[in-house]
Amino acid sequence: xxxxxxxxxxxxxxxxxxxxxxxxxxxxxxxxxxxxxxxxxxxxxxxxxxxxxxxxxxxxxxxxxxxxxxxxxxxxxxxxxxxxxxxxxxxxxxxxxxxxxxxxxxxxxxxxxxxxxxxxxxxxxxxxxxxxxxxxxxxxxxxxxxxxxxxxxxxxxxxxxxxxxxxxxxxxxxxxxxxxxxxxxxxxxxxxxxxxxxxxxxxxxxxxxxxxxxxxxxxxxxxxxxxxxxxxxxxxxxxxxxxxxxxxxxxxxxxxxxxxxxxxxxxxxxxxxxxxxxxxxxxxxxxxxxxxxxxxxxxxxxxxxxxxxxxxxxxxxxxxxxxxxxxxxxxxxxxxxxxxxxxxxxxxxxxxxxxxxxxxxxxxxxxxxxxxxxxxxxxxxxxxxxxxxxxxxxxxxxxxxxxxxxxxxxxxxxxxxxxxxxxxxxxxxxxxxxxxxxxxxxxxxxxxxxxxxxxxxxxxxxxxxxxxxxxxxxxxxxxxxxxxxxxxxxxxxxxxxxxxxxxxxxxxxxxxxxxxxxxxxxxxxxxxxxxxxxxxxxxxxxxxxxxxxxxxxxxxxxxxxxxxxxxxxxxxxxxxxxxxxxxxxxxxxxxxxxxxxxxxxxxxxxxxxxxxxxxxxxxxxxxxxxxxxxxxxxxxxxxxxxxxxxxxxxxxxxxxxxxxxxxxxxxxxxxxxxxxxxxxxxxxxxxxxxxxxxxxxxxxxxxxxxxxxxxxxxxxxxxxxxxxxxxxxxxxxxxxxxxxxxxxxxxxxxxxxxxxxxxxxxxxxxxxxxxx
Amino acid sequence: xxxxxxxxxxxxxxxxxxxxxxxxxxxxxxxxxxxxxxxxxxxxxxxxxxxxxxxxxxxxxxxxxxxxxxxxxxxxxxxxxxxxxxxxxxxxxxxxxxxxxxxxxxxxxxxxxxxxxxxxxxxxxxxxxxxxxxxxxxxxxxxxxxxxxxxxxxxx
Numbered sequence: 001x002x003x004x005x006x007x008x009x010x011x012x013x014x015x016x017x018x019x020x021x022x023x024x025x026x027x028x029x030x031x032x033x034x035x036x037x038x039x040x041x042x043x044x045x046x047x048x049x050x051x052x053x054x055x056x057x058x059x060x061x062x063x064x065x066x067x068x069x070x071x072x073x074x075x076x077x078x079x080x081x082x083x084x085x086x087x088x089x090x091x092x093x094x095x096x097x098x099x100x101x102x103x104x105x106x107x108x109x110x111x112x113x114x115x116x117x118x119x120x121x122x123x124x125x126x127x128x129x130x131x132x133x134x135x136x137x138x139x140x141x142x143x144x145x146x147x148x149x150x151x152x153x154x155x156x157x158x159x160x161x162x163x164x165x166x167x168x169x170x171x172x173x174x175x176x177x178x179x180x181x182x183x184x185x186x187x188x189x190x191x192x193x194x195x196x197x198x199x200x201x202x203x204x205x206x207x208x209x210x211x212x213x214x215x216x217x218x219x220x221x222x223x224x225x226x227x228x229x230x231x232x233x234x235x236x237x238x239x240x241x242x243x244x245x246x247x248x249x250x251x252x253x254x255x256x257x258x259x260x261x262x263x264x265x266x267x268x269x270x271x272x273x274x275x276x277x278x279x280x281x282x283x284x285x286x287x288x289x290x291x292x293x294x295x296x297x298x299x300x301x302x303x304x305x306x307x308x309x310x311x312x313x314x315x316x317x318x319x320x321x322x323x324x325x326x327x328x329x330x331x332x333x334x335x336x337x338x339x340x341x342x343x344x345x346x347x348x349x350x351x352x353x354x355x356x357x358x359x360x361x362x363x364x365x366x367x368x369x370x371x372x373x374x375x376x377x378x379x380x381x382x383x384x385x386x387x388x389x390x391x392x393x394x395x396x397x398x399x400x401x402x403x404x405x406x407x408x409x410x411x412x413x414x415x416x417x418x419x420x421x422x423x424x425x426x427x428x429x430x431x432x433x434x435x436x437x438x439x440x441x442x443x444x445x446x447x448x449x450x451x452x453x454x455x456x457x458x459x460x461x462x463x464x465x466x467x468x469x470x471x472x473x474x475x476x477x478x479x480x481x482x483x484x485x486x487x488x489x490x491x492x493x494x495x496x497x498x499x500x501x502x503x504x505x506x507x508x509x510x511x512x513x514x515x516x517x518x519x520x521x522x523x524x525x526x527x528x529x530x531x532x533x534x535x536x537x538x539x540x541x542x543x544x545x546x547x548x549x550x551x552x553x554x555x556x557x558x559x560x561x562x563x564x565x566x567x568x569x570x571x572x573x574x575x576x577x578x579x580x581x582x583x584x585x586x587x588x589x590x591x592x593x594x595x596x597x598x599x600x601x602x603x604x605x606x607x608x609x610x611x612x613x614x615x616x617x618x619x620x621x622x623x624x625x626x627x628x629x630x631x632x633x634x635x636x637x638x639x640x641x642x643x644x645x646x647x648x649x650x651x652x653x654x655x656x657x658x659x660x661x662x663x664x665x666x667x668x669x670x671x672x673x674x675x676x677x678x679x680x681x682x683x684x685x686x687x688x689x690x691x692x693x694x695x696x697x698x699x700x701x702x703x704x705x706x707x708x709x710x711x712x713x714x715x716x717x718x719x720x721x722x723x724x725x726x727x728x729x730x731x732x733x734x735x736x737x738x739x740x741x742x743x744x745x746x747x748x749x750x751x752x753x754x755x756x757x758x759x760x761x762x763x764x765x766x767x768x769x770x771x772x
Numbered sequence: 773x774x775x776x777x778x779x780x781x782x783x784x785x786x787x788x789x790x791x792x793x794x795x796x797x798x799x800x801x802x803x804x805x806x807x808x809x810x811x812x813x814x815x816x817x818x819x820x821x822x823x824x825x826x827x828x829x830x831x832x833x834x835x836x837x838x839x840x841x842x843x844x845x846x847x848x849x850x851x852x853x854x855x856x857x858x859x860x861x862x863x864x865x866x867x868x869x870x871x872x873x874x875x876x877x878x879x880x881x882x883x884x885x886x887x888x889x890x891x892x893x894x895x896x897x898x899x900x901x902x903x904x905x906x907x908x909x910x911x912x913x914x915x916x917x918x919x920x921x922x923x924x925x926x927x928x
Contacts, residue, residue, distance in 0.1 A: 018846070688815070
């Protein structure tokens with residue numbers, strides 16, 4: 001019987017549960033003995049010219065090894081030449097920094113652009129000495145007016161990059177000026193939706209340790225992809241083959257650890273520059289100031305259609321706040337544009353985007369990266385449309401879904417959807433939740449004028465995973481002459497359970513039991529070629545690569561078995577249940593994997609592959625959120641959250657559910673409590689966990705998960721990504737539910753997060769408006 | 773100053789800075805790295821350990837305050853024969869962890885919670901874990917693990 005689809009508990013866990021993981025701060029490698037601690041001196045102002053840096057007092061402190069600034073980086077290769085910025089150039093295909101006049105330095109040179117920007121690095125014998133000395137580095141600032149919001153950026157009164165002449169660093173999409181697409185629409189709704197800035201907040205922040213010895217740099221980094229990080233570290237003037245990057249245990253990534261950040265490059269450089277091992281582990285305060293953040297888009301939408309619920313036209317205009325540096329160019333809003341119409345067959349779609357810089361922490365990928373924003377807004381827009389047409393939101397969704405017989409389907413925004421059963425997922429959720437009874441209870445509470453009102457929020461979503469499937473993923477599978485196997489994968493885990501998943505795939509193909517399979521990832525000396533974990537790509541690309549390698553291993557093993565049996569290769573079969581080789585029809589004679597491997601050169605059967613996919617996959621589903629809103633205080637309680645998330649056949653339900661749970665919670669947290677805030681001077685207001693609204697167990701219910709499995713033809717496993725889907729579906733479901741709970745009071749929209757303050761204010765304003 | 777702590781049953785004496793936090797004592801002096809630092813503001817609970825049997829956030833306790841007292845960390849939970857504590861076992865079986873970073877603090881918080889309340893309801897578990905942040909699991913399976921450990925009879 002196949003192990004695939006069964007509930008296998010994780011092989012990763014016993015070590016994590018008894019000894020704890022080994023994160024960068026836990027490394028006790030001999031090479032790191034005596035490593036200096038790095039502490040960054042960070043800008044305390046949002047926007048200023050640096051007029052002087054005095055390190056003398058800090059240098060005189062006990063335990064100080066070095067205090068280094070941009071002026072010390074004379075042994076670095078020169079930065080690439082500035083390119084002429086062209087805002088009308090087609091967007092970069094990948095999430096690359098804009099560069100040129102918009103370049104981000106490693107340490108601030110003559111200008112700082114956000115509070116928390118690194119200005120100097122202090123190396124000390126101990127952590128406490130570092131904090132003491134960093135406070136004594138004196139930086140003189142000539143303050144400039146801060147650009148702390150999208151509106152301030154668009155005004156172009158104060159420029160972050162004066163050479164560029166504007167704060168709008170890029171724009172793209174399609175023409176949105178033709179209003180004739182709404183001609184003949186009986187119902188038209190227009191409005192703004194804010195997708196607020198949130199913190200990625202992995203529980204382990206950024207961390208790096210580096211040693212330069214014998215001409216080789218070894219870096220341990222908390223990263224989602226060691227191989228990409230190795231390329232980034234070449235910035236310090238070393239070729240890739242002089243760099244080894246190791247990703248030890250990584251305490252969460254969520255997109256913010258794709259590659260490595262400027263601080264990590266500085267740490268690697270400092271180790272090379274001083275000849276002393278260096279370790280840097282950021283504090284939570286630094287993490288909330290300077291790790292890349294997510295979302296930060298403002299949308300203007302227009303949606304139109306017929307009174308019977310059919311949507312005819314949709315327009316989405318995106319403004320992306322990219323923070324102080326355009327780390328991803330226009331990549332995120334481009335994805336938002338691509339996914340604009342969601343699960344709906346809308347005959348006319350327009351979408352465009354503009355990207356502006358502000359004096360805030362840079363924005364980059366965060367769980368969903370551009371797609372949650374698209375789903376959040378189309379799902380609000382559909383609810384607006386349903387309300388204006390006087391229809392139930394569930395009925396409007398049903399009336400507009402792309403039907404199953406239309407797949408593969410290319411949307412008007414250009415997304416090539418592979419497979420989908422959108423209505424089936426919605427119906428599952430409606431039935432399991434008791435939607436009609438919930439609506440009846442809502443009606444009862446409204447009629448009774450109760451203080452605690454019930455809200456139901458639907459979100460039907462589709463998203464794009466493994467968008468860069470052409471880059472693929474690598475796998476090397478070895479079977480040894482002791483009957484054990486090793487998988488080397490280019491796809492590193494940060495908690496997703498790759499070790500368990502990949503070992504299950506190999507056991508299923510080869511019959512070698514999981515406890516004889518070792519999975520190795522995240523070391524560029526062992527795996528020089530790899531892509532990594534992001535874009536919900538690991539199982540569909542990394543897993544398919546393991547599958548492909550397993551098949552190649554089997555082919556070579558069959559030849560060896562045939563030779564040992566003195567039989568024709570075609571007559572040799574593998575019993576994948578027992579992991580033994582036979583001659584077809586003669587189960588008495590058998591060979592073990594150990595015997596078959598012994599026959600191979602060097603006692604080793606090995607396959608080294610790269611799996612690529614020719615197109616992305618599009619997981620989908622429906623979430624229903626049930627909330628209670630106290631109309632006197634604005635307090636929201638999330639009572640139930642029911643979802644059908646379809647990512648194709650399920651490899652291991654435990655891992656799938658874990659990804660969904662975590663995603664749902666993060667998405668619900670954005671809807672309910674999370675927001676990174678800056679004041680008008682660009683001062684961060686949420687730079688500790690005492691201030692930032694991280695969600696806890698006490699604010700969430702247990703989730704109700706339904707199964708739905710529609711395979712994709714894109715990869716041999718038939719799977720799509722599930723890492724980000726939960727986040728994408730839950731934010732709009734919770735958001736819609738809260739607005740639904742108070743819609744009878746005249747509230748049409750509330751910007752996220754749904755804090756008591758926001759909800760209470762919306763209710764009071766609606767009451768004031770109706771009193772007039 | 774000189775402090776003497778019993779950590780996981782072992783006495784450790786060291787000369788430390790007055791301002792040294794208990795979590796740094798555990799990680800750097802005692803070289804027990806399971807206990808992680810997740811915030812510095814007593815918000816996230818990643819550093820939760822037991823001090824004389826009660827859960828504390830070790831980033832907000834000075835090593836000096838723990839002088840003469842007994843500390844239990846994740847490393848000290850399993851039996852002498854290496855068998856996992858029921859809470860550890862429940863985390864494994866219920867998939868109560870993903871990246872593992874909050875896990876040591878989460879496990880210690882639940883050990884302490886179940887000692888105070890051996891048969892909690894789901895709501896009591898959720899309220900009891902309010903001081904521990906997890907970014908991976910959505911708490912769903914952590915809560916299940918706590919309830920499973922409770923029903924397995926730990927502390928009964």
